[in-house]
Amino acid sequence: MTIKISKYIGFCFGVSRVVNSVFKNSDKKIKILGEIVHNEILINKLKKNKNITFIEDVKEVRFGDTVVTRAHGEKNNILKHLVDKGAFLVDMTCPKVAAIQNIVEKSSRKNVFIIIGDKNHPEIISIVSRNDLSIIIDNLSSAKNFISDVKFKKKNFISRYIVAAQTTYDLEKYKEVCDFLKDNLENVEFKNTICGDILKRREEILENAPKSDLVIVIGSEKSSNTRNLFIIAQKFCKSILISNKKCFDFEILRSKSKIFLCSGASAMKETAEEFINSAKKYCLQNKLDLEIQR
């Protein structure tokens, strides 16, 4: 049996940046606003650090507090509130998310901004907070509803539309919605805002899942890019999404010969290494051949 390990296992650039910042600042008392990244193992580890307090509400911030914000970005009014309160703000919004926030802010005066993504995702909430006229489209069916509404209100031909995607949105679904909007709107400009890191992981799974009989995706179910990798892999072979080695039944290895192991952008490399070590131990104990390919 072979287990091929993804080239991109572990954190993306934006998640590494925020996690490093938390560790760098944790020699003093800091407050972290919300779920800093979608990784329960990491959050639980940080909660054990006496210098770190997780808060859900800006009301818990006092003058002089150091507050670290998440890679997904925060709503504009929350950032303003923190500054007004006299907090020392460590804004860890990923630069790729900040780039979309910029597009929205610049487009706010004369254009209608459309973001394609999950309306409940913190990134989308942070982006639309920058323009009251932003429109969120979740999928093709909400795009169809939007177009019927535009036609009903005869808004078409009046405005210019700028369309962008959540950084972790699925590329195929984005193209599908864009093609539909292209056919139904005039004066529309499409921005390519899906994160390059996400696209590389996607390409890699598209190349490897068809050659495998099992794909293991490490990450949180809350993470949209992790779920997307899992959904893609499922189209080709048996696929399992696990947050850590404890959730995995190693017995399944007995019936598999080609396994591909990858992770979402907010999963730790250590979690993958722990999984690999457990797989090695299981194979040794059960006299199974195992080759790890990196």
Ligand code: SF4
């Ligand atoms: S996935 Fe991309 S956009 Fe999201 S935090 Fe990571 S680097 Fe930034």
